[in-house]
Amino acid sequence: MDYSLFDFLVLLGSLGFFIYGMKIMSEGIQKAAGTRLRQILGAMTKNRFFGVLTGFFITSVVQSSSATTVMTVSFVNAGLLSLVESAGVMMGANIGTTITAWIVSYFGFKFKIVAVALPIIAFGLPMLLLGKQKVKSWGEFLIGFALLFMGLDALKHAVPDLKDNPEVLGFLTSFADGGILTSLLFVMVGTVITIVVQSSSAAMALTLVMCHNGWIPFPVAAAMVLGENIGTTITAELASLVGNVHAKRSARIHSMFNIIGVTWMLLLLPFALDGITWFSTSVMGNSSPFESSESIPFALSYFHTFFNLTNVLLLIWFVPFLVKMAIKTVPSKGEDDEDSHLEYIGAGLMGTAELSILEVKKELIKFSEIAEKHLLMVHELMLEKDTKKKRKLYTRIKKYEDITDRIEAEITSYLTKVSTNQMSDKSSGIVRAILSMINDLESIGDVCYQMSVSLERKEEKKIWFTAEQREDLFELFKLVEHSLTKTTENLNQEFDKVELDKAYNRERDINEKRDKIKKKHFKNIEKAEYGFENGMIYNDLFSSLEKIGDHTINVNEAIAGKI
Numbered sequence: 001m002d003y004s005l006f007d008f009l010v011l012l013g014s015l016g017f018f019i020y021g022m023k024i025m026s027e028g029i030q031k032a033a034g035t036r037l038r039q040i041l042g043a044m045t046k047n048r049f050f051g052v053l054t055g056f057f058i059t060s061v062v063q064s065s066s067a068t069t070v071m072t073v074s075f076v077n078a079g080l081l082s083l084v085e086s087a088g089v090m091m092g093a094n095i096g097t098t099i100t101a102w103i104v105s106y107f108g109f110k111f112k113i114v115a116v117a118l119p120i121i122a123f124g125l126p127m128l129l130l131g132k133q134k135v136k137s138w139g140e141f142l143i144g145f146a147l148l149f150m151g152l153d154a155l156k157h158a159v160p161d162l163k164d165n166p167e168v169l170g171f172l173t174s175f176a177d178g179g180i181l182t183s184l185l186f187v188m189v190g191t192v193i194t195i196v197v198q199s200s201s202a203a204m205a206l207t208l209v210m211c212h213n214g215w216i217p218f219p220v221a222a223a224m225v226l227g228e229n230i231g232t233t234i235t236a237e238l239a240s241l242v243g244n245v246h247a248k249r250s251a252r253i254h255s256m257f258n259i260i261g262v263t264w265m266l267l268l269l270p271f272a273l274d275g276i277t278w279f280s281t282s283v284m285g286n287s288s289p290f291e292s293s294e295s296i297p298f299a300l301s302y303f304h305t306f307f308n309l310t311n312v313l314l315l316i317w318f319v320p321f322l323v324k325m326a327i328k329t330v331p332s333k334g335e336d337d338e339d340s341h342l343e344y345i346g347a348g349l350m351g352t353a354e355l356s357i358l359e360v361k362k363e364l365i366k367f368s369e370i371a372e373k374h375l376l377m378v379h380e381l382m383l384e385k386d387t388k389k390k391r392k393l394y395t396r397i398k399k400y401e402d403i404t405d406r407i408e409a410e411i412t413s414y415l416t417k418v419s420t421n422q423m424s425d426k427s428s429g430i431v432r433a434i435l436s437m438i439n440d441l442e443s444i445g446d447v448c449y450q451m452s453v454s455l456e457r458k459e460e461k462k463i464w465f466t467a468e469q470r471e472d473l474f475e476l477f478k479l480v481e482h483s484l485t486k487t488t489e490n491l492n493q494e495f496d497k498v499e500l501d502k503a504y505n506r507e508r509d510i511n512e513k514r515d516k517i518k519k520k521h522f523k524n525i526e527k528a529e530y531g532f533e534n535g536m537i538y539n540d541l542f543s544s545l546e547k548i549g550d551h552t553i554n555v556n557e558a559i560a561g562k563i
Helices: 005-042 048-062 065-077 083-096 098-110 113-130 133-158 166-177 179-197 200-212 218-231 233-240 245-267 269-283 293-329 342-347 357-383 387-419 425-460 467-491 501-526 532-559
Strands: none
Touching (some): 005 133, 005 200, 048 083, 048 293, 065 083, 083 293, 098 293, 113 133, 179 200, 179 218, 200 218, 200 293, 218 245, 218 293, 245 293, 357 467, 387 425, 425 532, 467 501
8 A cells, every 4th residue: 555654644634624623613612602601600500410411512512522521620620610510511521522423424424514615614704804703703613614524524535545455454354353352452542542632523533534434344443432532531631630639530530430431331342333233224224334334434423422321321320439439539638739729720721711711700709818818817917916826927928928929920821821812802801800800909918918017017116006096907907808808799790790889888988997097197196196106107007908998999890890
């Protein structure tokens, strides 16, 4: 068989063409339906059966099980989904990915949709160039859809035709009766191919083309499909590497689900293939996949759906067991690992900006909670009398200031990457608002640290506040703390739906209290009620609290879209 290096490169390019078309199509539909998909995930219940339907629906829509599983791992990492919920979504994603095989089999091999691919692009291009944001996203979807099948057509022509090489076909056909060890070998081949191309859909398309061209027999192709189910788990595992313990456990559940399913199917593979052959010939009216290579893609689609659907129906009852095994095999490293931290936002290999925003908003809520804790530490520092406990508080306040710096840098970096993708006008506005908010929340951390420095200087110089000074500061502390708490509550609501009147009232109360303290402070300075250094530190503290109030109202205005 004459097959040159150039022919091999053409094969790789054709596969890349297919993957690129799928990527464009998937991203287009995610942008067009991004808000709806976030709402679906946001409404997720603890019912694992509903989770299966959700995973199936989202994967069917975005045509990427990897996007769904990585998104699920990211949401578990951010505390949006529990392990039980994520298990249901992962299972549903496995069923959803079978839709790709049906589309490729029937549109790619039966209806020859490549003939209308260019007219589809002609229809989608004006939408992409001239339409509004949502119309552009649908145009991107149509162009991606056309490119996908043009890539598939190129792939069909790039795969070598072995029909004229009976000796090679005879070698491959000999694997059909090789038993479970042969099946296991090709499961490994399917796994490796999927890991290399990082797309189970692309691996499936390659398998279907090889079958259609008579390169591999039906049993070998079925074994490769099983391997592709294992290979697709690597994406979720990679996404979880930078995640917290919950994200790692979610990915582990996905891996166990697929490995267990492949194991029992390998044992029953001959019987399953006989059943699929009967279904293909008697019910669907196709030729036997053991006799006609052109029938194998359709039989393979039936097999893929049968396997994933049956595996879900069997293992959904064992979700609690899978969760326990995931917890056991991925042990916690302590309390820090159990908490969801912003530093793990990197788990978001999210498909598009639209699907990343919900995770970022959750991290923003945590940022606000950290700001609350930071201010409470300063308040506690003023009340604490024990020297050792004060030392610990100074250290913690400094540590939290470092944390807020890191959080701002990491969210900014993440949003910068997200913003490189095309997004809707609404999502762009949310990204701008979040950037504004993290700047103010980080500034609150800076102010809290400076207040602790002032209090440390006060202690070193043995300066004591009067009872009136302490009482006024504590009252101002309570007003600012209340304002921060309400800000966190507002962050939990839908953006643009926050009423600012109450926030402005809280800001007015803080300013009025600060003005009263300031007026009283100048009078006491004139009367020499306390010394100059006492007055400076006191002035720094109540002015700093008022600054925190300013940053807080800025965050509320950004939530409401007033930036």
